[in-house]
Amino acid sequence: AQSVTQPDIHITVSEGASLELRCNYSYGATPYLFWYVQSPGQGLQLLLKYFSGDTLVQGIKGFEAEFKRSQSSFNLRKPSVHWSDAAEYFCAVGAATGGGADGLTFGKGTHLIIQP
Amino acid sequence: GAGVSQSPSNKVTEKGKDVELRCDPISGHTALYWYRQSLGQGLEFLIYFQGNSAPDKSGLPSDRFSAERTGGSVSTLTIQRTQQEDSAVYLCASSLTVGSNLEQFFGPGTRLTVL
Numbered sequence: 001a002q003s004v005t006q007p008d009i010h011i012t013v014s015e016g017a018s019l020e021l022r023c024n025y026s027y028g029a030t031p032y033l034f035w036y037v038q039s040p041g042q043g044l045q046l047l048l049k050y051f052s053g054d055t056l057v058q059g060i061k062g063f064e065a066e067f068k069r070s071q072s073s074f075n076l077r078k079p080s081v082h083w084s085d086a087a088e089y090f091c092a093v094g095a096a097t098g099g100g101a102d103g104l105t106f107g108k109g110t111h112l113i114i115q116p
Numbered sequence: 117g118a119g120v121s122q123s124p125s126n127k128v129t130e131k132g133k134d135v136e137l138r139c140d141p142i143s144g145h146t147a148l149y150w151y152r153q154s155l156g157q158g159l160e161f162l163i164y165f166q167g168n169s170a171p172d173k174s175g176l177p178s179d180r181f182s183a184e185r186t187g188g189s190v191s192t193l194t195i196q197r198t199q200q201e202d203s204a205v206y207l208c209a210s211s212l213t214v215g216s217n218l219e220q221f222f223g224p225g226t227r228l229t230v231l
Contacts, residue, residue: 043222043223043225044207044222046220049217049219092159103161103162104149104151104159106159
């Protein structure tokens with residue numbers, strides 16, 4: 001079974017500074033990888049996804065993530081954060097079984113705090 | 117266009133009562149998913165539907181939980197004889213069809229509090 005680890009429960013970053021949120025996954029084959037963001041009282045919004053091909057993927061709101069197979073990682077980055085980026089961020093993996101949906105397996109989330 | 121909607125947004129109930137949570141997926145989406153988000157467990161996948169069929173119910177936490185989908189659209193998640201540990205946010209998502217490579221669009225969730 002797949003699993004996802006987000007080592008940082010909370011991260012505090014100053015506005016305008018760069019950001020990196022860590023995500024490690026465990027899966028026997030090439031997984032489907034996602035980053036979602038959840039603002040207070042809101043559902044989850046997809047930031048970006050990786051299925052195959054270029055290991056650096058671009059997403060919405062200026063986010064990008066890099067898939068590193070050797071490190072089983074899919075870290076999320078942003079060069080300069082804005083106060084509106086304060087939210088909960090979830091990394092998720094989907095089983096590339098090609099058949100029915102097994103649902104996504106999520107990490108525990110990283111709570112991002114932006115300091116003025 | 118309309119996204120995934122869920123009702124009610126908040127539900128407070130007494131231990132032992134039954135509750136029904138509703139999900140309206142995006143029109144035309146044949147796949148529908150239920151997740152539970154709680155402080156202790158994070159986001160857990162519960163069940164998915166392809167059309168009106170739920171091939172695997174093993175993710176449901178106990179036999180007090182059941183789900184159905186009718187007309188390939190609206191789904192209800194029913195919790196019988198609620199317990200305090202059922203308190204959580206229940207999220208529904210839909211995607212165009214079944215497939216782990218497809219984006220799932222999430223609703224705002226139903227916050228369930230069992231007193």
